Amino acid sequence: MKKIFCLYLLVCLSVIHLYSQELTFSQHISPIIFSKCSPCHHLDGSAPFALISYNEVAEMSKMIDYVVEKNIMPPWHHDPKFHSFYNEIILSPDEKESLRNWIANGKVPGDLSSIKHPTFKPKAKDKPDLVFAMDKKYTVKAKETDEFTWFQIPYVFKDTTYFKSVWLKTAFPKIEHHGEVFSNAFVDRPKDVWPSDSIVQNPIINTAMTSTETKGSLFQGKKFVAGRFPATDAWQYPKGIVECIEPGRNLMVYGHYAPVAVDEADSASIELKFCKKKPTDRTYIELGVHGFHDLVNKPFFIKKDTVITFYCEKVVDKDYSAFLVLPHAHHICTKMLAYAVSPNGDTLPLVKIDKWIFEWQFLYQFKKYVPLKRGTKLFFQATYDNTASNPANHNSPPIDVNTSMNANDEMMDLFIHVVPYQEGDEDKLLEYDY
Numbered sequence: 303m304k305k306i307f308c309l310y311l312l313v314c315l316s317v318i319h320l321y322s323q324e325l326t327f328s329q330h331i332s333p334i335i336f337s338k339c340s341p342c343h344h345l346d347g348s349a350p351f352a353l354i355s356y357n358e359v360a361e362m363s364k365m366i367d368y369v370v371e372k373n374i375m376p377p378w379h380h381d382p383k384f385h386s387f388y389n390e391i392i393l394s395p396d397e398k399e400s401l402r403n404w405i406a407n408g409k410v411p412g413d414l415s416s417i418k419h420p421t422f423k424p425k426a427k428d429k430p431d432l433v434f435a436m437d438k439k440y441t442v443k444a445k446e447t448d449e450f451t452w453f454q455i456p457y458v459f460k461d462t463t464y465f466k467s468v469w470l471k472t473a474f475p476k477i478e479h480h481g482e483v484f485s486n487a488f489v490d491r492p493k494d495v496w497p498s499d500s501i502v503q504n505p506i507i508n509t510a511m512t513s514t515e516t517k518g519s520l521f522q523g524k525k526f527v528a529g530r531f532p533a534t535d536a537w538q539y540p541k542g543i544v545e546c547i548e549p550g551r552n553l554m555v556y557g558h559y560a561p562v563a564v565d566e567a568d569s570a571s572i573e574l575k576f577c578k579k580k581p582t583d584r585t586y587i588e589l590g591v592h593g594f595h596d597l598v599n600k601p602f603f604i605k606k607d608t609v610i611t612f613y614c615e616k617v618v619d620k621d622y623s624a625f626l627v628l629p630h631a632h633h634i635c636t637k638m639l640a641y642a643v644s645p646n647g648d649t650l651p652l653v654k655i656d657k658w659i660f661e662w663q664f665l666y667q668f669k670k671y672v673p674l675k676r677g678t679k680l681f682f683q684a685t686y687d688n689t690a691s692n693p694a695n696h697n698s699p700p701i702d703v704n705t706s707m708n709a710n711d712e713m714m715d716l717f718i719h720v721v722p723y724q725e726g727d728e729d730k731l732l733e734y735d736y
């Protein structure tokens with residue numbers, strides 16, 4: 303009995319010690335900030351200000367408390383209990399509590415000299431092998447309609463080029479609704495214009511992207527390579543998966559600009575990372591579930607002042623292994639759910655997003671392959687709130703919303719990246735940092 307009492311006392315004391323322990327920036331808070339905030343909040347990061355040093359964090363503490371309490375930051379809004387992803391950045395309940403308590407208790411610095419600040423410099427292996435950048439800015443004229451523009455990159459690949467990532471970057475995400483990169487048979491190529499050196503020796507090519515008509519032979523055999531949506535970064539393949547550009551082909555970019563009130567200038571670039579040797583790996587396939595084709599409760603039409611959920615279903619026709627999903631909708635979508643049911647009745651979670659926000663469209667990289675065998679049924683549902691109480695509704699008062707690619711219409715897409723299934727895929731951990 304005495305022993306049990308002593309044990310009880312010990313547990314009580316250690317709990318009290320944990321709670322009374324003073325939270326300091328140097329010991330407890332900086333590891334959370336560096337891993338969950340600084341990856342975007344650093345000088346060259348996607349966020350508009352840095353959160354690395356004590357002063358930077360202390361100065362923003364009121365805002366930080368607000369965005370953490372309201373689950374605004376970090377901006378991943380999926381349910382990690384449904385499916386947790388390789389690249390997700392989320393705060394655990396303990397980390398949230400520590401951050402908020404530290405702020406409430408006077409932001410104690412601790413021993414600042416003991417902190418090792420992260421630098422976020424790209425590692426040598428992460429440097430792109432080839433970069434195409436616009437020579438001059440492209441002006442998007444003020445207008446009330448969307449603009450869809452093709453840009454061609456007049457660089458012809460001489461050899462079959464295997465690559466592991468493609469990153470379409472835009473300097474002005476505010477106006478670019480989305481972009482896509484295609485490889486294309488460059489039929490009208492100018493002769494002898496391009497350097498004969500191998501492209502790897504000649505890594506940075508500052509090439510004008512010339513706007514092109516969407517007609518004619520230029521577009522024969524175009525093949526999708528990569529996309530860009532708000533917040534997506536490099537279109538990256540895990541180890542063992544590659545894409546390739548065949549000889550004689552060039553790249554083209556399809557730019558979709560949302561309507562703008564004043565003229566705006568955009569500049570874009572494409573960064574490619576190659577696989578140095580010819581791989582024996584699998585090439586990726588796009589297996590999509592789309593509102594345009596797979597809708598169960600047609601038509602895809604969202605009447606003003608209503609909230610509606612749409613359902614898509616699709617049966618998988620071959621044996622595949624999925625490694626990534628990219629859900630896509632526009633502004634009035636509020637939540638999404640996607641899963642698969644295998645022929646033997648197992649439910650395979652894909653993604654559940656509880657708060658859809660247009661500005662945060664991530665590539666959800668899986669930690670392990672999800673096998674999607676022939677006969678598996680894919681289920682995808684999305685809810686749209688076309689009422690005045692949805693702050694993301696651009697129309698005040700609300701108007702009926704149709705489906706189209708235009709920014710003020712709606713879409714419902716789930717891009718699923720897969721490869722042909724191989725025995726044992728479901729047990730393989732996917733590796734991206736190689």
Ligand code: HEC
Nearest residue numbers: 338339341342343348349350362365366369375376377391
């Ligand atoms: C995936 C990248 C990313 C991560 C991770 C991230 N942020 Fe942000 N954050 C942004 C971007 C981009 C903005 C500016 C755009 C916006 O406000 O939506 C921003 C804005 C903010 C703002 C200003 C909000 C406002 O309304 O102006 C605060 C405060 C903030 N972040 C704090 C944090 C904290 C604290 C963390 C970590 C717990 C964090 N962020 C993690 C990208 C990120």
